[in-house]
Amino acid sequence: MATRRVPLVLLACGSFNPITNQHMRLFELARDHMHSTGQYQVVGGIVSPVSDGYGKQGLVLAKHRIAMAKLALQSSDWVKVDEWESQQPDWTETVVTMRYHYGRILEQFEQRTVPGPQLKLLCGADFLDTFKIPGLWRDDHVQEVAGRFGFVCVSRGGLEPERAVHESDTLSRHSQNIFLVREWVKNATSATEVRRALRRGMSVKYLIPDSVIEYIHQHNLYTEDSERRNEGTVLRPLAKQAQQPVKSLDD
Amino acid sequence: MEGQSVTKVVLLSCGSFNPITNMHLRMFELARDHLEDTGQYKVVKGIISPVGDGYKKKGLIDAYHRQEMAKLATENSDWITVDTWESLQPVWVETVKVVRHHYNEMLAAEQKNDDVDTVKYAKKRRIEGNYFEDSSHDKRRGGPQLMLLCGADILESFGIPNLWKQDDIAEIVGRYGLVCITRSGNDPHKCIHQSEILWKYRKNIQVVQEWVTNEISATHVRRALRRGRSVRYLLPDAVVHYIQEHDLYSAESEQKNADVVLAPLQKYTGASSS
Numbered sequence: 001m002a003t004r005r006v007p008l009v010l011l012a013c014g015s016f017n018p019i020t021n022q023h024m025r026l027f028e029l030a031r032d033h034m035h036s037t038g039q040y041q042v043v044g045g046i047v048s049p050v051s052d053g054y055g056k057q058g059l060v061l062a063k064h065r066i067a068m069a070k071l072a073l074q075s076s077d078w079v080k081v082d083e084w085e086s087q088q089p090d091w092t093e094t095v096v097t098m099r100y101h102y103g104r105i106l107e108q109f110e111q112r113t114v115p116g117p118q119l120k121l122l123c124g125a126d127f128l129d130t131f132k133i134p135g136l137w138r139d140d141h142v143q144e145v146a147g148r149f150g151f152v153c154v155s156r157g158g159l160e161p162e163r164a165v166h167e168s169d170t171l172s173r174h175s176q177n178i179f180l181v182r183e184w185v186k187n188a189t190s191a192t193e194v195r196r197a198l199r200r201g202m203s204v205k206y207l208i209p210d211s212v213i214e215y216i217h218q219h220n221l222y223t224e225d226s227e228r229r230n231e232g233t234v235l236r237p238l239a240k241q242a243q244q245p246v247k248s249l250d251d
Numbered sequence: 252m253e254g255q256s257v258t259k260v261v262l263l264s265c266g267s268f269n270p271i272t273n274m275h276l277r278m279f280e281l282a283r284d285h286l287e288d289t290g291q292y293k294v295v296k297g298i299i300s301p302v303g304d305g306y307k308k309k310g311l312i313d314a315y316h317r318q319e320m321a322k323l324a325t326e327n328s329d330w331i332t333v334d335t336w337e338s339l340q341p342v343w344v345e346t347v348k349v350v351r352h353h354y355n356e357m358l359a360a361e362q363k364n365d366d367v368d369t370v371k372y373a374k375k376r377r378i379e380g381n382y383f384e385d386s387s388h389d390k391r392r393g394g395p396q397l398m399l400l401c402g403a404d405i406l407e408s409f410g411i412p413n414l415w416k417q418d419d420i421a422e423i424v425g426r427y428g429l430v431c432i433t434r435s436g437n438d439p440h441k442c443i444h445q446s447e448i449l450w451k452y453r454k455n456i457q458v459v460q461e462w463v464t465n466e467i468s469a470t471h472v473r474r475a476l477r478r479g480r481s482v483r484y485l486l487p488d489a490v491v492h493y494i495q496e497h498d499l500y501s502a503e504s505e506q507k508n509a510d511v512v513l514a515p516l517q518k519y520t521g522a523s524s525s
Contacts, residue, residue: 021273021484028481075488184471193463203280206273206487207463210327 005041007117008034009105010152013085013094014123015191016049017059018216019069020208022189023047027079030122030152033181043117045079046101053091055236058195058227062086064219071211091236094121095141098149120179121145125155128164131171135241142170150177198222259395260286261296261357262430265337265346266401267308267469268301268317270494271324272486274467275299279331282400282430285459295395297331298353305343307514310473310505314338316497323489343514346399347419350427354397361395398428398457403437406456409446413519421448428455434466476500 010030016023027045034040049065050056059065062083069081085097102119109117128151131137145151155161161180165171171178189207197204199222204213216222234242262282268275279297286292301317302308314335321333337349406429409420423429425448431439439458443449449456467485475482477500483491494500 025484028483032480189463202284205280205328206276 003039004113004115006039006115007043007109007113008040009044009046009101009117009119010034010042010122011046011048011098011101011119012122013048013097014050015054015056015059016047016065016069017056017191018065018194018208018212018222019047019072020189020191020194021206023191024072024076024079025183026122026124026154027076029154029181029183030179031078033179034152037179040118042078044105045076045122047073047079047081048085048097048101049081049083051086051088051091053089053236055091055230055233055239057230057233059230060221060226064215064221068212068215071215072209074211091240093138093141093237095144098145102149118150120150120152120177122152123154125153125161125164128153128161128171131164131168135238136235137237138241139170142168146171146174146177150174150179152179152181154181154183156183195222195227199224199227257293258291260292260294261298261353261395261397262294262400263298263300263350263353263397264400265300265349266302267306267311268299268321269308269311269469270317270472270486270490270499271299271321272467272469272472273484276324276328276331276487277461278400278402278432279328281432281459281461282457283330285457286430292396295330296357297328297400299325299331299333300337300349300353301333301335303338303340303343305341305514307343307508307511307517309508309511311508312499312504316493316499320490320493323493324487326489327487343518345416345419345515347416347422350397350399350423354427357395357397396428398430399423400430400432402432403434403439403442406431406439406442406449407437409449410442414513414515416519417448421452424449424452424455428457430457430459432459433461473500473505477502477505 010027012023012026014023031042031045034042047069049062049069050059052059052062066081066083066086073079073081082101084100085092098119098121105117105119131142153161165175165178165180194204194207197207198216262279264275264278266275283294283297286294299321301314301321302311304311304314318333318335318338325331325333334353336352337344409415433439439456443453443456443458472482472485475485476494482494486494
């Protein structure tokens with residue numbers, strides 16, 4: 001009897017400031033890849049925009065980022081936008097968001113399937129590099145994301161993701177949980193570039209969906225002013241991590 | 252009139268469009284932004300002209316489908332259109348002829364508008380009493396321009412033996428003009444520098460730097476489709492649906508013309524299919 005495929009949900013966390021065609025490509029590439037392993041059946045995709053509390057420079061209001069993501073994904077029959085993370089009072093660690101969604105998936109599947117469903121974090125190659133940044137991730141969190149859940153990491157043809165895994169003991173230990181997908185088409189449509197083009201009054205058509213372009217113009221998002229938001233503010237994860245040592249001393 | 256006059260431009264893009272992708276469409280947007288940013292141009296129209304089946308390129312599917320997909324892709328554009336004149340010709344048509352054809356069409360349209368405008372301006376003069384400087388004999392000088400829009404790979408292809416006639420290159424670049432979008436790995440400036448003809452007419456070549464590397468090649472798209480992979484978000488949704496509906500692009504379709512010599516090469520070297 002053929003082995004049953006593991007039902008798999010892909011979760012992408014990020015600013016989505018704004019969502020672009022490239023973000024949506026990640027899901028398509030990841031799904032194709034995981035199917036081709038013969039072991040997985042991708043049953044859902046979740047876009048989870050970060051909350052305003054993240055404090056990243058140029059981050060526009062979550063309500064706009066959510067609205068744009070919804071417009072962009074209107075025509076998708078498997079990827080959805082989830083607002084839970086953006087609605088939390090403070091910035092939420094990635095692992096906490098993953099635990100939340102995993103709990104919901106388990107509820108949905110009610111242990112009906114064997115094997116049980118899995119949740120993996122979908123990301124680009126640059127994401128794996130962030131593990132190296134001091135103070136950005138807690139070691140035990142990296143351990144949990146890599147060990148308990150796993151990654152599907154889409155890169156643009158270089159060997160950067162392999163190197164990032166190699167350079168991290170934690171990631172190397174869980175390399176069987178890290179799926180590297182190569183996109184041979186170089187498509188550097190980053191949200192940063194999209195915002196830059198918008199500031200300069202240049203066209204972003206065909207980089208992001210028309211409905212999102214319309215929304216941006218209607219609400220006059222992405223100007224020089226919006227890009228200066230949070231200027232000088234410490235990114236929330238770094239601020240939070242910096243607080244931890246003091247906390248444990250008090251204990 | 253307000254300050255210096257602005258030249259109207261029509262951008263023409265020739266190619267296989269097999270299939271059309273978001274990158275093809277991006278090229279128009281980038282070119283328009285670049286030209287208008289100089290303050291000297293106003294881009295009024297974009298034309299996509301898919302090549303005819305007579306081109307005999309390997310993997311080239313029916314012109315009918317390529318036209319339909321291009322039309323679907325430009326449904327949401329208010330300035331880019333698809334023109335089927337080239338693809339309906341019985342044999343392959345040299346690019347310079349396509350350029351001439353569209354230039355003439357553009358002039359004819361301008362003439363029609365002029366006839367209307369002359370009446371409008373005449374009325375304006377009566378009302379405002381302004382001296383109207385522009386007149387029909389100045390038309391050619393400040394008149395509308397047709398420019399060929401292409402990627403840097405086309406510029407490089409000028410150097411491939413027997414693919415282009417030197418006279419044609421001279422005419423396209425000398426009389427009309429080129430807007431060339433860079434691609435990573437191609438250096439258009441080097442290309443221009445290394446070619447006598449291109450160097451001669453370098454003032455007519457606008458090089459547009461694409462900072463966002465966007466190499467969605469149709470070749471890659473066809474490969475993904477053959478392998479049953481998703482091409483969503485590389486092409487407009489309507490085009491993806493069309494491809495699925497008509498089951499275009501398979502291993503079989505890629506073999507079309509496999510043993511046939513490309514039309515331009517056939518023409519200029521007298522080579523023929525085996």
